[in-house]
Amino acid sequence: MRMAKGVEWALHTLLNLDMVGGGPVGSGQLAEAHGLSPSYLNKQLQQLARAELVVSVPGPRGGFSLAKPLETITLLDVVVAIEGAAELFQCTEIRCSGKIGELSPPPKGACAVSAAMRRAEQSWHDALAAQSLADIKADLDRSPLVRQIVRSALT
Amino acid sequence: MRMAKGVEWALHTLLNLDMVGGGPVGSGQLAEAHGLSPSYLNKQLQQLARAELVVSVPGPRGGFSLAKPLETITLLDVVVAIEGAAELFQCTEIRCSGKIGELSPPPKGACAVSAAMRRAEQSWHDALAAQSLADIKADLDRSPLVRQIVRSALT
DNA sequence: GTAATGATACTCGGATATTGGTTGTCCGAGTGACCGTGG
DNA sequence: CCACGGTCACTCGGACAACCAATATCCGAGTATCATTAC
Structure with a gap:
């Protein structure tokens, strides 16, 4: 059980998109910034576009923007x-299923095991929802030259 | 990203092992109780044995017990x-890595993205650690005939 | 009758295929920019 | 000098392969049981 790499890629790319400003940036440049596979990052960006976290601009001078x-x-x-x-x-x-399932009457309530696991998962979701990308950006801004480096790497 | 089925299998099997009493039960019987693949459940039980959650008894009349x-x-x-x-x-x-990595000095602190994700994961772990299998068993004991069904299915 | 002994059947344990999903790559559709031409 | 039209290059978008881990299966190692036999 491992989270897809695309999540890490997406998070850093979203932060980069913010630092570079408003204009759209191509997936190729965004990939080059971190040495990632351009086509695969493009696929992840499409997922972000469907979720309406970024907007995609086709054609020359196109790309993705927040x-x-x-x-x-x-x-x-x-x-x-x-x-x-x-x-x-x-x-x-x-x-x-199986012997126990056949001997038992059709269960009424929810599965106790499932409910317990869902409770734990809920607190994970809550913790994820409690942190915005602006919080992470605040951490990065501790060293203010990061923004300059990103901007120069994406031009 | 999906949790392995073995976790669900292991949880139900551990609960069954408790309800049936102290004696060891073979993986075949435990699998039959829920209609699972016996060999694969056996593999999961070996993982539980390595974690010292169950003990394995070889030979005839052997099996696994809590x-x-x-x-x-x-x-x-x-x-x-x-x-x-x-x-x-x-x-x-x-x-x-990539352009940004080459332009940046070697980072001092931990990655802010990683730290944020780890915080969320920590609360998931905490919620998992806060619930014992005895809690789940208490839920199942709401209908007291469950224990009888399990015992009759595992003999 | 009792104890030793060998065969036997049953269990765990790990090595070996198979499947599904993530990862990675490629090419086509669409669009804005650029250049040349005509008014 | 300005407007228009055609060509072009660049981008996204989705379809297509490669790889890895979870899933499933199989066979060998070990042990308690039981029957048999000798004392």
Whole structure:
């Protein structure tokens, strides 16, 4: 069980898009900034576009730009955009299969195991939703030359 | 990103092992109870044995039995036993690669993105560690005939 | 009758295929920019 | 000098392969049981 690399790529790329300013930036430049596969980063950016976190501009001088300010983008938004909204723990209802399932009456309530796992997952989601990309950007701005480096790398 | 099925299998199997009593139960019977692949459940049980959540008894009349009371087994223990202790979000340090990486001085602090993701993951771990299998068993004991069904299915 | 002994059946344990999903690559559709031409 | 039209290069977008890990399966190693036999 490992989170897709695309999440890390997307997070850094979104931060870069903010630092560079408003204009659209091509996926090739964004990939070069961190030595990533351009085509694959492009695919991740399309996922972000579908989630309406970025807007895509076709044609020459096109590319991707932020759709909203970083303050309104949470870590959960990015994770869901890349990974999808499926739950980590997916209950297969094995309690209704096999010998035990045949002997038991059809269960009424929810599966206790599933409910417990869902509770834990909920607090993960809450913690992800509580942190916005602006918070992370504030950390990066501790060393103010970062912004200059990003801007010069993306021109 | 999806949690392995083995976690669900392990959780239900551990609960069954508790309900059936102290004697060892073969992986075949445990699998039949929920209609699972016997060999694959056996593999998961070996993982639980390495984590010292169950003890394995070889030979005829052998099988697996609980190594400690359910009160001392948390959801986190089971997840780590099956999935391993690796983190969901694994930082690749892409901030040190590509153009930006070459232009930047070697970073001093930890990656802000990684730190934020780790915070969220920590609260997931905390929530998993806060729930023991005894808590789940208490939920199941709402309908007291469950125990009888499990015992009759595992004899 | 009792104890030793060998065969046997049953279990765990790990080595070996198979499948599904992530990762990576490629080419086509579409669009804005640029250049040349005519008014 | 300005407006218009055609060509072009550049970008996104989705379809297509490669790789890795989870899933599933199989066979060998080890052990308690049971029957048999000798004392």
